[in-house]
Amino acid sequence: MEEKELIERLKRNDRKAQEEFVRKYSGFLFNVALQILRRKDLAEDVAEDTLLIGLKKIGSFRGKSKLSTWLYRIASNRAKQVILSEMRKDALKEKIADSPDANDFVPSEYKKSGKKEIIWKGMEFLKDSDREIITLVDIQNLKYEEVAEILGVPIGTVRSRISRARERLKKIIEERNFFEGELSNK
Amino acid sequence: MNMKKIEELIEKGVSREEAKKLLTEEEFEEFEKTLEMKSVLSEMRIEPPQDMQKRVLEKIAAEKKRNAFSGGRFKLVFTVALVVVFAGLVIVRGFIPSLSPLAPGGARNRAASPPPNTSSGKKGVSPESQKGLQMFSPVVSDYSVKVIVNSKDAQEKVLSVLKDYCGETASNGICKIDSDKFDKLIEKLKRYGRVEYVEKDMAKSGNKQITVKVEVILQ
Numbered sequence: 001m002e003e004k005e006l007i008e009r010l011k012r013n014d015r016k017a018q019e020e021f022v023r024k025y026s027g028f029l030f031n032v033a034l035q036i037l038r039r040k041d042l043a044e045d046v047a048e049d050t051l052l053i054g055l056k057k058i059g060s061f062r063g064k065s066k067l068s069t070w071l072y073r074i075a076s077n078r079a080k081q082v083i084l085s086e087m088r089k090d091a092l093k094e095k096i097a098d099s100p101d102a103n104d105f106v107p108s109e110y111k112k113s114g115k116k117e118i119i120w121k122g123m124e125f126l127k128d129s130d131r132e133i134i135t136l137v138d139i140q141n142l143k144y145e146e147v148a149e150i151l152g153v154p155i156g157t158v159r160s161r162i163s164r165a166r167e168r169l170k171k172i173i174e175e176r177n178f179f180e181g182e183l184s185n186k
Numbered sequence: 187m188n189m190k191k192i193e194e195l196i197e198k199g200v201s202r203e204e205a206k207k208l209l210t211e212e213e214f215e216e217f218e219k220t221l222e223m224k225s226v227l228s229e230m231r232i233e234p235p236q237d238m239q240k241r242v243l244e245k246i247a248a249e250k251k252r253n254a255f256s257g258g259r260f261k262l263v264f265t266v267a268l269v270v271v272f273a274g275l276v277i278v279r280g281f282i283p284s285l286s287p288l289a290p291g292g293a294r295n296r297a298a299s300p301p302p303n304t305s306s307g308k309k310g311v312s313p314e315s316q317k318g319l320q321m322f323s324p325v326v327s328d329y330s331v332k333v334i335v336n337s338k339d340a341q342e343k344v345l346s347v348l349k350d351y352c353g354e355t356a357s358n359g360i361c362k363i364d365s366d367k368f369d370k371l372i373e374k375l376k377r378y379g380r381v382e383y384v385e386k387d388m389a390k391s392g393n394k395q396i397t398v399k400v401e402v403i404l405q
Contacts, residue, residue, distance in 0.1 A: 018246055022239045030234035044238055051242045056249075107232055115226045138227035144197070163193045170219055179219055 003067055010058045022051055028068060028140060029075045035135040036079040038124065040107050046082055050075040069150045115178060122172040130165035137162045192217050196224070329398040331372070334405055335379035341404050343378045347371070348400055361398040368396060 001009075001020055009017035029050050033043035054071050061070055110116035123131050136147045137158070144162075148155045173179075192213055195205050205217050335341045351371045352361035363371060375381050379402075 013250065015247075019243060022242050026234045026239050026242070027231065030238070031231050034232065040232075044235060047234060048238055048242055052245060055242075055246050109232050110230070113226075113229075116230055119223070119226055119230065134227065138224050139230050141228055141231075159193065159197070163189060166193075166220055166223065167189065170223055173223065174219075179222065 004063070007058065007061065007063060007067065010055065018055060021055065025054070025068065025071055026051060029071060031139060032072060032075050032135060033079045034107070035123070035131055035139065036076065036128070037082060039105055042082055043079075046075055046079045049078055053078075065149060066146070068146070072150045118173050118176045118178045119169070122169055122176065122178075125172050126165065126168060129161070130168055133158065133161045133165050134169060138166075187213050187216060189216070192220060196220055329368070329384060329396065330401075331375070331384050331398055332382050332401045332403060333375050333379045334382050334403045336405055338404065340378040341402055344375060344402050347374045347378070348402075352398075352400075359400055361400050362395055363398060365394060365396045368398070371398070 001017070006017055006020060010021055026047060030043055030047040033046035033050075034040060037043050037046065050071055053074055054067075061067070106117055106120055110120045123134065126134070132151075133147065136142050136150060137144070142150070144155050144158045148158045151158070153161075187210075192209065195208065195217060200208070202218070202221075206214050209217055333344050335344055348361060348371075351367060351374075352363050361371075372381060372384070
């Protein structure tokens with residue numbers, strides 16, 4: 001279903017369109033929220049809320065941007081609200097970094113692969129803006145054009161930001177022996 | 187080391203072999219590291235819990251149902267209220283003769299009865315009870331009468347009756363008449379047309395002479 005048609009049908013409360021909308025965007029929103037909140041349970045809540053808000057407010061969506069851009073903004077704002085209202089950002093970060101139970105926050109999917117776990121923990125030390133761009137470009141695999149639209153910046157800025165963010169992440173994970181073994185075998 | 191060049195090659199999706207030709211050894215090592223990191227990052231997308239999608243759809247369906255119900259309930263309440271108001275109007279206006287203002291003995295025609303404290307002294311409220319009434323509602327002694335006639339002839343006759351009873355005062359539609367003659371006037375008017383509307387206008391109790399506004403309508 002084309003995005004335009006999907007939007008029209010959503011505005012008519014079409015059940016099939018709602019199912020497709022939820023199927024199509026739940027993963028995107030969940031992963032965006034996960035990288036902001038660093039906790040699966042909170043990310044699930046935010047993704048769910050965002051989908052519900054999206055479905056309820058679709059009537060006010062004027063189609064000036066892509067649906068994913070609109071939803072990203074809702075999710076991002078919602079996640080920030082959650083950080084502020086439920087645990088305060090600093091307290092959360094402190095808890096993740098210093099708590100002996102920090103591993104509780106590593107999603108089980110990453111624990112199976114050492115490299116994913118290293119990256120997950122490494123991303124914790126990045127700035128929010130670096131983590132945001134890596135999430136959109138490398139985890140969500142969006143095109144630079146789409147990321148530029150979502151973030152409201154020129155493509156050139158996306159290029160320079162992702163380059164710098166990758167560089168910083170590379171340095172962090174290098175210290176944790178991320179590249180050992182794999183590259184030396186090549 | 188030219189990081190911009192490395193990023194450009196990654197963005198273009200250049201293969202390892204090709205990149206090796208285009209980059210220095212050091213640059214190529216960075217290129218490989220970036221690719222490796224990108225490859226792991228691309229696999230870090232986690233599928234959301236299965237029941238999340240189901241939950242969202244259920245919530246939306248429940249909300250839709252709730253809205254439909256409250257909307258339906260509103261319509262029902264509105265319709266019932268409308269029916270009640272309409273039924274009330276129908277009852278008051280004439281379906282139940284005893285309550286009809288136009289029916290004999292009905293609310294409006296009761297107003298056409300001779301005013302109390304008149305010389306006839308047979309109808310109306312006694313002076314004592316009238317005093318009581320005055321305390322709660324104004325006693326009306328001015329009247330407004332509508333006579334609906336079907337023909338020119340009947341209209342002429344009505345005007346003639348008015349002239350007989352009210353004299354010259356009938357010419358401007360205002361009839362000044364002794365209160366004891368009011369009943370008779372109404373009776374006579376009813377002979378030639380339908381006296382549809384008799385209404386008390388304002389309070390002037392105890393007057394021997396009353397003022398009646400008369401309107402003759404030819405249909």
